[in-house]
Amino acid sequence: MIFPKTLLLLFLAFLTTFPLMSSSQTDSGQPVVMSRTVIKVVPLPHFHKTYSIQITARKGTTLSPDYFEGLSTILEGHCKDGWIRYFVGEYDSKTEATDMLALIKSISPKYMDSFVIRTSDIQLNTSPVTPLDKVPNFDNINKNYAVQIATLRYPVFTSEFVEFPKVVEFYNPQDQTYRYTTKDLNLAEAQVELKRAIENGYLDATIVNPEAYAPYRVE
Secondary structure (H helix, E strand, O other), rough: OOHHHHHHHHHHOOOOOOOOOEEEEEEOEEEEEOOOOOOEEEEEEOOOOOEEEEEEEEEOOOOOHHHHOOOEEEEEEEEEEEEEEEEEEEEOOOOHHHHHHHHHHHHOOHHHOOEEEHHOOOEEEEOOOOOOOOOOOOOOOOEEEEEEEEEOOOOOHHHHOOOOOEEEEEEEEEOEEEEEEEEOOOHHHHHHHHHHHHHHOOOOOOEEHHHHHHEEEOO
């Protein structure tokens, strides 16, 4: 999953994790403690394109968003060799990736060891982050639907999804991830929103049943 528009924020090196701590709860009453960030850390079950940029790697430990100052969207891949690798962007051509690499290196000295990788050389643990329910049957055009836009390891402000008029946040304690969906829609509206989400770089967006998400909603 990539977010092409947000990559423009690479020019804004001051964009880093906001130290705003808040406590909320799901509809079921379970408390959720979170630190909001403007940096999207995206679990990466698979690549969609030929090239990416590896920023860094860690063995057995994950990095928090504040490490990635100046960047906007980080792909976090848990690899079969035990390493956790962090990537920025996915590209069809090596030239495009190389141009972005030069920009990334100019942001901070910590990124000077970044390099372009061929995604086929990376073996990811491929268990995907799935919706909270099975994709609904499209048997009733009047039934409520929603579009799951993104699944993230750290919560962001819903206002970060500027392409959508209203976004709702959910937290699943089983996989400890945050899911973001559109508001309730009919089937025709959901299909339009799904197309728009994919066009804006949310390639793993999918239509979901909002009723199954209700217990996980963060208020």
